[in-house]
Amino acid sequence: MISAKKGDWVQIRQIVLKPEERAPQVPEDTKKVPLELWVKGIAQEDAKIGSTVEIVTATGRKVRGELTAVNPRYIHDYGDFVPELLKVDMQLKEILFGGDSNE
């Protein structure tokens, strides 16, 4: 079980609005799910994933919520190789520079 120590950089989650509290103009699929919030900060106490913890955020706000991650990683990257884009690149060079003849 991952847990956070007091002083760790963590991410917490809150339910802002339950499905029944959502705004009237929201589409049906969105109305079925809660409005959730995540924010990061420094844990003010030891806590286990899933338990409630208080954090102090980068601006100094105190916020309580469910612990979801410790030292959360940035998960975005450059993705998989997309062969379709290589095809585009080769086509463009072929049209403008004439491919192999351009040596």
Add this chain to the structure above:
Amino acid sequence: MSKDMSYAAVMARKNEIMKKAIGIDYSVFESGGISFDYERMMREAGYTLEEMQQIQAETSVGNTPIVELKNLTALARKLAPKGKGARIFIKDEAANPSGSFKARRAATAIYHAKKHGYKGVVTATSGNYGAAVASQAAKRGLKCIVVQECYDSRMVGQPEILEKQRACEAYGAEVVQLTVGPELFYTFLTLLEETGYFNASLYTPFGIAGVETLGYELAMQFREKIGRDPDKVVITHAGGGNVTGTARGLLKAGAKDVEVVGASVDLSGLHMASDRDFNRKSFTTGHTGFGIPFATWPDRADVPRNAARPLRYLDRYVLVKQGEVFYITEALSVLEGLERGPAGNTSLTAAFALAQEMDEDQIIVVQETEYTGAGKHPLPQLTFAKKNGIEILFGNPDRDEPGKNIILPAHPSDIKIRDYDIDKARASYIKNCINNYKVTEITKEDFEFLVRDAKTDDSFVEGVLSELNVKIK
């Protein structure tokens, strides 16, 4: 702490919270009806061009280079009829501190917040503006909270938005992330109330005026470099600030004959507040989901009167497809050696097609670029699309169905623009004014305002009003 924090109660305090958080008394510009004194608001609540240049220079914003895209122009000429194919230029706004033109908007907003003694700023944005506010706040020593609509209910986030989160955090900001839904505004209000920070809205007079330097600079650079104003300037259009600010700047430079063209990615069919649709689009901005609602009802924004009023300035509004923008993003990279965008390349895509309608000796300018990074690049964006069940095909981009597939043009000659009927947008704007103010007759002042705000003539407004059975007092 005894305040009622329920959704309804916080929304009911909206005006009171906003007044404290912006420090503008919008009521002085109001007429009591549909009309308000837009130019007076821009004059009194904003800054002069000279002041803005000064403010932006203090944090190294602006003075971005103009780059001629000779290879892309050559490609356009290969596809165009003989004698056609205007010279294509870009203004490399990615050279700004946070990597986009949004630094201009943020620079004036943060300066204003600091000058008025606010300790920090809050902004609601999932885009480049968040990073721009965070960057400018860092430079001026203000605290910063960025509120993002980021995830669907599975906590799956758009790679582009996750990159903005990283960038904001890199600049020292607190990032509050939410699942899909317009109630983001509720969280935004609670944060403004809790912190007493400044609302660094995208739509204040100083935010919009911050973009005027872009249009002004552009005209000056062309006069210096080429000896004349460009023929067309193409602007990616979403919330309307880019169009409004750039066009105002061009006018301030006296560049009255430049055609102002707005361009958006066509995402028709996708619902912007839908949990399901949220991750089925590959563009988080510059698309019709913002472009059309903000053109036809600008006062939907988080300020009482939106300073971004695109219909006042647009001469033409064109749509391009997701697949076309990815294609042109590749072209910019492999033919011009510039990795930029993709979202900012919406206007470049339109310019590539527009150039083919223009004579060879004419000039078309794309007034922005934006930085590229992990998550914010065709590879991760198309990877993400595939993971969300979107098909990537080659063919005729006109056959694309946003949310189902992305059609890369089979050949660059398949890249086109589709003209959006601006008169339709104008009529829709006038209808929205009548509906929102629930009136059956309007004043002469309102009438004149509508003519100006929709950039049209008396008879057009009269026609729409008579269809709605609205009389002029």
